[in-house]
Amino acid sequence: MSTDPYHRLGRGYDRHRRPDPRIHAAVTRALGDTATVVNVGAGPGAYEPPTTVVAVEPSPVMIAQRPPGAAPVVRARAEALPLPDGAVDAALAVFTVHHWTDPAAGLAELVRVSRRQVVLTWDPEAFARSLWLVADYLPEVATAERGLACLETITAELSRHGRHVEVRPVPVPADCRDGFLGAFWRRPRAYLDPTVRAAASGLAGLPPAVTGPALHRLADDLATGRWHRSYGHLLDLDELDVGYRLVLATDEGRSAAP
Template identity: 45%
Template sequence: MSADTGSYEPPDRDVTAVEPSAVMRAQRPAGTAPCVAAAAEGLPFEDRSFDAVMAFSTVHHWQDPIAGLREMRRVAKRVVVFTHDAGDTGWRHHFRLTRDYLPEVAGLVAGRPSVDRPAGVIGARLEPVLTPWDCADGFFEAHWRRPEAYLDDHVRRAVSVWTRVGAEAEQRAVNKLREDLSSSRWVERNPGLAGFDAAESGLRLLVA
């Protein structure tokens, strides 16, 4: 679901990708899975057409997440969704980037329901996902122990949060972070952080 350019598609499975954006579909490399132009809320497939359906960090972009999840449940025998629990506000106090540099993120998730509701709609169990310190993925929380990565424009462009907070907030956060890393203030404000191997960032798996 919302497959983008195909980064999360397993090469050893028979995969059908779904991507609503023509821009993203055009950027899919040769050799990736066939891609259907559709949105999660209206999937052009028969009931239980697939063994499994997966959505990675995309539900918050859907116009109607509940409808999209119901469609996923309809077309597949198993549903796996990687998402963020907006109802768990504690992560904002633990994730240093949002706490000290980018408080605007709180406004992006304000009003979103807890994942308990969508999980209940499709009968899913919730599993917390800890983010390892050396996470190879580039999602927003991935560099929690490697803050210098957020200074890289390529890293930021791969994450929609930076675009959504706006250029002014982004530049302010980057400048302040750069100053704190150069002056060692980051280390002073976050003593012992290097001793943690994984972090709780409000990430969850919904499995049904």
């Protein structure tokens, strides 16, 4: 049996995890004027800027989904980046730190090889409060995520290495193209699609005994109008902050990014 977690979770990423242009713009602003970037935990290359000189990814399933023309990829782990000290201007990590075997070691490696670190992650507490799917249907997602390396771990570790850390909210557009877990806050029927759930690790990692009853209740609430009575106000919004965050880190005392 494969030890690669994406042997199961990574199938279909190229179909459902397409970069959203508005989130891409936020990542680009965070990277600023950096001329060389390493994309760590790169997956199929979503949000990878054209200045990427190398991508680092341990999963062959994910590497196989990288499109033609993507940056050169090295099969390696964040905890042991195959780069010399200060090799690049910036290290980018998008929705990946929570999958690392040793997040502290991986974040230390980002600091070692780059002068700026940009990490896209989420605040589990804000996520649990703001996303109705988690708050009212699948609180088990929040329970599982309390042990993951997300916002608090990332900011603490980067600060420990003498970084100046800034956190920016990343609102999710109503028509978000990237199918991460919170992307469908205004499109509730999408969560009933098993291929959508398979591309969101927070859902794909839950057993059917947990997701089955919750999704059956969601389907019933959509059919009877209960969901719309509770959350119909969301249909008037163009974007919503459900807890996703960009972490920008630079040498102590320097501005993070324009």
